[in-house]
Amino acid sequence: MKDSQILSSFQDPPELAEARARARALPLYDACHVGVVLRAVILVEAAMAVAALFGAADWREWLTRVTLLSAAAVPATLVWLMAACGLKDVIARLPRVLQHAIGIALGAAAGLVGCSMLAMASLPVPLPWLASACAGALFATVGIAALVLRAKGRMPADTTARLSELQARIRPHFLFNTLNTAIALVRGDPARAEAVLEDLSDLFRHALADPREAVTLEEEVELARRYLEIEEVRFGKRLQIEWSLDPQAASAKVPPLLLQPLVENAVKHGVEPSTTGAQVKVSTQRRGATVVIKVTNTVPAGQGAPGHGLAQHNVRERLRLLHDVQAQFRTVLKDGVYQVRMEVPA
Structure with a gap:
């Protein structure tokens, strides 16, 4: 019995192929959720509060630094979330590597937007343009990773819920x-x-x-x-x-x-x-x-x-x-x- 070509002749059933095609058409990461926005803002605020601890002499100086950093970080975060949400369908058509790259690039651009907020305050110190862009790219990378994990975790949960519901129903x-x-x-x-x-x-x-x-x-x-x-x-x-x-x-x-x-x-x-x-x-x-x-x-x-x-x-x-x-x-x-x-x- 010749079995060398058996496995290679198998094809996915139409239903499975269609499901995989639908999965590939879904966005790799989706920021269009109120819960995602709330968590992202809270995470960024927490990071700014910790960053402000470095070099702060007392709580007044710490509070001033938190306010200053938040004035740049929160608008930058919202800009990135709105851009990622608005371009969701366009980004979803691209290869996954490009989806990640565009998300990180949007994060760097959002960081520059945040730095421009500091420029409007006319601070008597050099503005950290490069640091802001790098920080925006880093936060975007973390955000994308979290959203990808969220999307991957959602698919089996939906499937399990559906099967469980059908069995109960x-x-x-x-x-x-x-x-x-x-x-x-x-x-x-x-x-x-x-x-x-x-x-x-x-x-x-x-x-x-x-x-x-x-x-x-x-x-x-x-x-x-x-x-x-x-x-x-x-x-x-x-x-x-x-x-x-x-x-x-x-x-x-x-x-x-x-x-x-x-x-x-x-x-x-x-x-x-x-x-x-x-x-x-x-x-x-x-x-x-x-x-x-x-x-x-x-x-x-x-x-x-x-x-x-x-x-x-x-x-x-x-x-x-x-x-x-x-x-x-x-x-x-x-x-x-x-x-x-x-x-x-x-």
Whole structure:
């Protein structure tokens, strides 16, 4: 048996090749996040505070030096972040070596911008133009390294979160119960059975579609609606659903499969254990630059916080990965009502 050419004849499947092509098209480093800006400014301020300690005779001189250094360093940092963000798509098309080189060059230019701020103060000392350019390049190198590590760490985290969410979401008992619901309706109400199977098909098609970093809130609401329609057939009057949707919030970007596991939790821990059923409410509201999303359900008397929090932890992590510090996720159980409250940028 000749096996010398077996490995060389293998080719990546189209899905893997497409995923790799999408990964290559992503920016090597992305500074367009509020959290990145806050961390960069805090890091630079800390570095300036430490640098000002050298040669400072007392705290007054140290404070003067910190103020002077910050007047140059903070504007330079913001200039670099804005340039890196604005040129993100252009830089992403270049080879990786050039991406690094351009980022460092932008850092040197930003350092010169910071030194020009000192020039405006008309200081009676020679201005450190070369030192400022070198410092800007050095800080840019550190910043790029941190952003690259952030981007690399994000990809496996997204993949793990998606797989974990799918395992929690498409559970065998859910498929079994849904098919049983459809089978029970086939003879007595075939049209309704067909609708249940269509909703189930949409759920699976959405779950197994090509992964995207973000979808609109409107898409997520529609998916959650389909899921609850299936459960409504299963539980009948025991499941009372209420929707309170703000059209102005529909375009907000959220991670895929955000709402469905939360409404599934609401059904599992609110409706299933209760002989009288439970109420489930999904609401969205735009408040200025923020969209508030709430999933609320009643729970049987004496029941604690629903579940082990696996689905909620999954959702919280994906929100953090997509929106960083701009996203919030909170839960509360009070007076027999459990609520998940999320905030995302509008």
